[in-house]
Amino acid sequence: MPELPEVETIVADLRPHLVGRTIVRCELRFPSIVRHPEPEVFIDSITGLTIEGVGRRGKFILIPLGEGRLLVVHLGMSGQLRLVDAATEIANHTHAILDLDDGRQLRYRDPRRFGRLLLGTEDELLTSGTLPRLGPEPIDPAFDAEQLFQRLRRRRASLKAVLLDQGTVAGVGNIYADESLHRARLRPDRLAKSLSRKSVRRLHESLRDSLEVAIRNRGSSVDTYRDAWGEIGNQQESLLVYGRAGEPCMTCGRPLSIVRIAGRSTVFCRRCQR
DNA sequence: CTGGGCTCCTGCCCGC
DNA sequence: TGCGGGCAGGAGCCCA
Incomplete structure (x- = not known):
């Protein structure tokens, strides 16, 4: 998607x-x-x-x-x-x-x-409300970890739900929410407001890395995604967790877990992500 | 205000 | 082989 x-x-x-x-x-x-x-x-x-x-x-x-x-x-x-x-x-x-x-x-x-x-x-x-109010662009150089911290600390919801909320940060969907949380070694069901500044710095960097690598690879064609010429992207071959439930974690080898958070299937490693 | 759940819609996959 | 059911999910909307 x-x-x-x-x-x-x-x-x-x-x-x-x-x-x-x-x-x-x-x-x-x-x-x-x-x-x-x-x-x-x-x-x-x-x-x-x-x-x-x-x-x-x-x-x-x-x-x-x-x-x-x-x-x-x-x-x-x-x-x-x-x-x-x-x-x-x-x-x-x-x-x-x-x-x-x-x-x-x-x-x-x-x-x-x-x-x-x-x-x-x-x-x-x-x-008219047809264009919603969006949060900052996660890859904007002006968007720093402190801004993310200030946004997360006000939220009672899980990290996964908050990352999917376009009003908090714009552009993250199910794939890159899971990818970012894995890179940041954070459990998707952690409450957003429970994160230390240090953890938020890691999440901020992970968000940026996940998105920028995916842009360099022309996006993930896990389902029906095609570019403007009808060609598929390449990032689906390098995804760490999305679509890999039950397969071994790239870091520790433990089978990846799948749960439902905020109505979305969510894949993560119970050992690496805390 | 906030967060969770339901809804829209088609294609795909699985099981019988 | 064919078909029905279940599932996938972005985000607007409703409700507790």
Whole structure:
């Protein structure tokens, strides 16, 4: 599933191809994938606008289109944003097609339809609640361990639940929550507020390391994740715990445990993580 | 306010 | 071989 590293890979790949292109036509094959504004308004508004940038905030893809307008794409569980030649056969579950002025198409495909498209000014999307308030970017150099400590100390919930909360830190999902906690040698069910500054420093560094390594490896294709060209990533081959329940811990060899925390399957080592 | 649980949805895997 | 059930999960929403 696309988390920060997967979204970052897509965004970095698309940017040089999309900036400067004009959207000449928009087709919604499954209109309710657009959550704001009404689909007809979305089509009318987006047609003719020129792409000024391609960015990311947490797991959200942000595409400024001029006139203060922002196209927002969230991939949910199974969303794919692909740049293809217009002649390419249309895959099933393709819900939106943006025709560009260079003969290519930006297509949104999402079998499970947990993803969404939004269009509006940033203020409009924030005040309407369609774009949630997000915590800091974990890989931002300005985000330091002390900031993480201050955020964790106020939270009664488990570390796993807090890492998954996009309002605490933006962009971490089930894969990199488990990976970070393993690297930091912290149990996922530890209460966030119970961590010492020293432990939080370790978690801060582990978060950053897990995410940056995954970006270098172009993300994890453990399920349906594909990049903008339809290719898989490589990080799934190097994951320490995610998807490895029952297999030996890379550090101590003990079989990895799997439990359910915050409604998510959670894999960790009972010996290495305290 | 906070945290936990339910819901949406399809594909995949397992067992009969 | 085919089919049904269970499971996976991001995040909005509701409720205690």
